[in-house]
Amino acid sequence: MVGLLLVDVGEPYGTLLSDLARRHGFTTLQLDAKKLTDLRDTFSLCVIEVGKSEHDVVEDVGRLNELAPLAPVVILAENIEADGIVCVARMPAVDVIRVPSSADDVCARVFELFATLANEPMSYLVGHSPAMRQLRRAIAAVAPARSTVLITGETGTGKGVVARALDDALRWSDRPFVHFDCCALSPGLVESELFGHEKGSFTGASTRRSGRFEIAKDGAIFLDEIGELDIALQAKLLRVLADRAYERIGGTQTLSMRARIITATNRDLRVEVDEGRFRADLYFRLSVVHLHVPPLRSRLEDLPLLARAGAEKIARHLGRPTPTITPEFLECAKRYSWPGNVRELLNAIECIMVLGCGRMLDADHLEAIWANQAFFLGSKIPSRARAAAGRVAEAIALAQHDERSRITDEIERAGGNVARAARRLQMPRTTLLYRIRKYGLNHMIPRD
Secondary structure, eight states, rough: OOOOOEEEETTTHHHHHHHHHHHHTTTTEEGGGTTTTTOOOOEEEEEEEEEEEEHHHHHHHHHHHSTTSSSOOEEEESSSOHHHHHHHHHHOOOOEEEEEHHHHHHHHHHEEEEHHTOOOTTTTTTOOHHHHHHHHHHHHHGGOOOOOOEEEOTTTSSSHHHHHHHHHTOOTTTTTTEEETTSSSOHHHHHHHHHOOOOTTTTOOOOEEOOHHHHHHTTTEEEETGSOHHHHHHHHHHHHHHHHEEOOOOOOOEEESEEEEEESSSSHHHHHHHHTOHHHHHHHTTEEEEOOOOOOOOGGGGGHHHHHHHHHHHHHHHHHHHHEEHHHHHHHHHHHHOOTTHHHHHHHHHHHHHHTTTTEEEEEHHHHHHHHHHHGSOOOOOTTHHHHHHHHHHHHHHHHHHHHHHHHHHHHHHOOOOHHHHHHHSSHHHHHHHHHTTTHHHHHHHHO
16 A cells, blocks of 8 residues: 655655655655546545646646545645635645645644554545545544544444544554443443442442443543433433543542543434433533534445445455446445445345345345335335346245255265265355255254
């Protein structure tokens, strides 16, 4: 990977930035804007210097964002009037620096941002839509501040990914990141999990236990589904945020809370406050910085990138080749509202791959998934979906019939010896035993 891309960056900035990157073990690529036609590498940060007309600035920065859609961009603006500065400031960039200025100051400002991104902490925030560019810029700006952050968004949008990106952006590999789901346990257990407890503080407390705040130390704690937190626990969390202090259950020793708090919810906490289910004072403490993750339907231009990245990840997990995604699949997917957002898209891709529909993701496969899942019965499904579902079902039934026949033949040839048949079929013995039960072939195995 190339760490730093410099486009039309003149002296002395170009040399200083290249030297800084080299000393920290990163490579640098320097290009002329006129040669900005094909980029095959990925970058932690792109720096472009502009000092031309407003039209040229828009064209160069726009082309850079198309060629490196996942890379943050810093613009060095030279000899631009007030109107031009406004235009540049509106471009999709994480920072705009006016030059000429002190070379040391400019390079320090650029490299501080580069240092937070050099390990690609946000490369998994896939997409080049304006909403995702803005989100990545906000993460890069917020990460060093360690302020309390509230992440909102619908179910399946990737709020947990954003929380992890906030922590990763600081490259704190030696500091813990603690993830806790507030709706996973009963209120009593949630309190014990967060604050810890002393031995004998309640029935079953046979030893002292450290809570999540204590485990997080000076790292970060991510409280997912904070909107589900019981109203009594909200008051205790408020004290932690206000005083940065707490006690274990049954304890008297006051402990300090040093971790950064990141929270997430799919609820509208302002509505929850109005209806008395969430404390207003806690809401204002949590929303020092508010990051909103957009739903997939509002950034459908990101869908091709999300589908390809998801298919590659799922293929690695399943140990299968990455499937080809047809244009028809993408067109079909863009006509759907995706109420489950990115998670629903990835689940659909995994379902198609697990069902063994070949090495291609096509519109028929997607429509079959919609037709076969009760979750989508209330959705408007294309009329040809049922026929597609039938074709997929027939393909699965035929594959299972062929597999049953092969297993039957090999067991007969092996005289009922499962180990020998498994070697012939090139599958683990336990897998073959599972298939034997699945296809009702137990009668072929001699009983001792």
